[in-house]
Amino acid sequence: MGQGMTYIDLPPYAQAMGMEIDGHEDGIPIIAMDFADRVTGRPGYLHGGAIGGLLEMAGFAALHAELDRQGLDVRIKPVNINIEFLRGGIEQRTFAKGTVVRSGRRIANVRIEAWQGDASRPLAACWMNFQLSPKETPKL
Structure with a gap:
């Protein structure tokens, strides 16, 4: 993963796009590209x-970080994503970090912001809603 730290394995899409885990803030990974x-x-x-x-x-x-912190092993499925593009991203490293606003038994809501240089000036933000469900145990 280059110079970044690993907390979770990023999927092949993220790796192909050059994303990596750059660090952590309050236990939450910061993804960089x-x-x-x-x-x-x-x-x-x-x-x-x-x-x-x-x-x-x-x-x-x-x-994933929040569910790991809670000791939960559930299947997560994205239900909705709503992106707000605030300004153009220019030729420099871009970062993004999510905040779990709510994590219940069946639904989780996450707010994410992306920035370049100054985290207080996001270039985009979004809300993601996830469905949470128990992982099925394999049948023998």
Whole structure:
């Protein structure tokens, strides 16, 4: 995973996009993505889909960390994602971190923000809603 720390294994999509875990804040992974041709939209700017993918990975990472903290082993399924693009992402490293706002028995709500340089100036934010369900045990 390059220079980043590992807390969870990022899926192949995230690895293909050059995402890595850059560190942790309050036990929540911060996902980072370097600017590269594979994430370029219009010249000099990040593609909106790459930003959306980064937000999604940060949402999953935050929820996994929270569920691990609670000692829960459940299946998570994304139900909804609502992205707010606030400004264009430029040619620099981009970060994203999620915050689990609610984690109940069946539903979890996560707020995620992405930024470059200054975390107080997000370039995009989103809400993700997840369905939580018990993992099925294999039948013998």
